[in-house]
Amino acid sequence: MYFIVVYDVEVRRCRKVLKICRKYLHQVLRSAFEGYLTQEQYSMLKSELRKVIDEEYDSIYFYIIKTGSAPHKLIIGEAQGEKSMIE
Template sequence: MYIVIVYDVNVRRVNNVKKFLRQHLHWVQNSVFEGEVTRAEFERIKAGLREIIDEDEDSVVIYRLRSRPFREILGTEKNPLEDVI
């Protein structure tokens, strides 16, 4: 499955969330990650995020898609997605 994760967390936890997500997904721009994952990876990501965030204060939104979405960029591409062979 393809997922997109966006988050709004307390500044004290931003770097921890970003560092964790970079291990699993592609950084798109500030507070946005995306990538193809298995069901097991998806569950590990959710569990890891739950350990980092404060659910009473922080917000993480996960969009699950069946395939990689069409992306249209307006303006500057912050971190271009590259096909790795």
């Protein structure tokens, strides 16, 4: 599966989130990553990120793109902004 991951986290946790994301994906912007992951890698990435963020304050958006199907979005932490067209 192909993933786009973007995050908005408190400054104290940025470096930790950055290092975790770099282990699995390619950095394309300061807080945006993309790349292919297996289901196991995806599970490990989510687990590692959940350990370092404050889910009541921080936000991490996973856009999941499977071949032949519509994109899917998973949010870890606080949803921010207006409702997106991708569910």
